[in-house]
Amino acid sequence: MLDIHTFYFNPYRECTYIVVNNHDAIVIDPGMYTDREQERFVHYIREHQLQIAAILITHSHPDHICGLEMVQQLAPQAPVIGINYQMSKEIDKPMTIAGIPFRILPTPGHKEDSVCYYIEPEKTIFTGDTLFQSSIGRTDLPGGDWDTLMRSLQLLKQLPDDTIVYPGHGETTTIGEEKMQNPYL
Secondary structure, X not given: OOEEEEEEEOOXXXXXXXXXXOOEEEEEOOOOOOHHHHHHHHHHHHHOOOEEEEEEOOOOOHHHHOOHHHHXXXXXXXXXXXXXXXXXXXXXXXXXXXXXXXXXXXXXXXXXXXXXXXXXXXXXXXXXXXEEOOEEOOOOOOOOOHHHHHHHHHHHHXXXXXXXXXXXXXXOEEHHHHHHHOOOO
């Protein structure tokens, strides 16, 4: 079982996740904004003796990538995955990083480059701003499109009900809970 640690960063309370398998870590959406937030993040990495194996980005809005440069400096060997997914050959193909198998699911709508990271064996998905507890991401910002987001939600709706959703903002939920409570699903 993976260890998943959540940080709430920046004025938007963006969720930055560290997914740990032994001492290897994947960082999802590095949104640390202030020096203090960066220090908290680095302290956690060092305290737990983690090696950052990759940085995954769910979409390129500033609140989800404002700490990207700092994490790249901390782990220059770690690839950045997910930005400009249209150019990527990895979409919807199984990948393994740090011993963690996952798939990148394209879920445009909130932003044209939105993706989710699905760890099927763990029944876990990181949805960025595509799906929140009882809500969804905005479509009125540049790159957003309502109809496209609705199609992306249909893809997520097909996942098993007990799939745990780790959103880009807010608390965790499950696909089943969202099917029952989220008016957009």
